[in-house]
Amino acid sequence: MGAYLQFGCEALGDPTRFAIFEALTERPRAVGELAGLFPVSRPAVSQHLKVLKDAGLVKDRKAGTRRVYAVDPEGVARLRKELDRVWTDALSAFKRAAETWEEPHNA
Amino acid sequence: MGAYLQFGCEALGDPTRFAIFEALTERPRAVGELAGLFPVSRPAVSQHLKVLKDAGLVKDRKAGTRRVYAVDPEGVARLRKELDRVWTDALSAFKRAAETWEEPHNA
DNA sequence: ACTTACCGTAAGTGAATACTTACATACGGG
DNA sequence: CCCGTATGTAAGTATTCACTTACGGTAAGT
Numbered sequence A, B: 001m002g003a004y005l006q007f008g009c010e011a012l013g014d015p016t017r018f019a020i021f022e023a024l025t026e027r028p029r030a031v032g033e034l035a036g037l038f039p040v041s042r043p044a045v046s047q048h049l050k051v052l053k054d055a056g057l058v059k060d061r062k063a064g065t066r067r068v069y070a071v072d073p074e075g076v077a078r079l080r081k082e083l084d085r086v087w088t089d090a091l092s093a094f095k096r097a098a099e100t101w102e103e104p105h106n107a
Numbered sequence C: 001a002c003t004t005a006c007c008g009t010a011a012g013t014g015a016a017t018a019c020t021t022a023c024a025t026a027c028g029g030g
Numbered sequence D: 001c002c003c004g005t006a007t008g009t010a011a012g013t014a015t016t017c018a019c020t021t022a023c024g025g026t027a028a029g030t
Helices: A015-024 A031-035 A042-054 A073-097 B015-024 B031-037 B042-054 B073-102
Strands: A058-063 A066-071 B058-063 B066-071
Touching: A015 A031, A015 A042, A015 A066, A015 B073, A031 A042, A031 A066, A042 A058, A042 A066, A066 B073, A073 B015, A073 B066, A073 B073, B015 B031, B015 B042, B015 B066, B031 B042, B031 B066, B042 B058, B042 B066
Parallel strands: none
Antiparallel strands: A058 A066, B058 B066
């Protein structure tokens, strides 16, 4: 019953952006600190963070002149739940087709 | 601890490709059948299926003149496990930073 | 054998997007 | 105040990548 959901899997599609998110799963970090971890410019990191934030996967907080980003547990839980549904459907589809693997349904 | 993994999250980054994968979580389908479900050409579907197959998320089987694709439970389980680690890290990072996040101690 | 159905791949095109540099803004320290 | 730090945004570029059409190849039906 897909329809197409955008929930945030797109946000993790880019390797650099995924790596930035993964760095935030270690601890909250400022933008400049993140930029030092990857071979991209600081503005590029800012743009990736914007995508992650729009997807609800991270949130930010002002700390003096710096801006600290951290994972947003709410968005993370939501994405996890959506994906868990997909994985469950996938595995149940496999079990269901395990024996009828011989006859594909046609349209 | 990162390094950057490619495990297959990229494969689900594209909406069309994700929808194709989701269609396979319902039941195994032939290429032509999948192409009938989305407003893209059949070769486009073939290319998406190649990406999904290279990521280990689907497998294929010849059935006469048709080729039937189905979810690969092994690759699905692997991706699920990897992502579960990420989600776990994310939530534990949140709990660890929960106290220092809300109210910065005024000084 | 000829034909039809089904599919993968090659090649080329167009659009999405990740990246850069340049600029404007907010904060804190001297 | 002035200055250095830290960041977001704008604008432009370049590269990725999703898509199409064209073609070749295989399997089944007649």
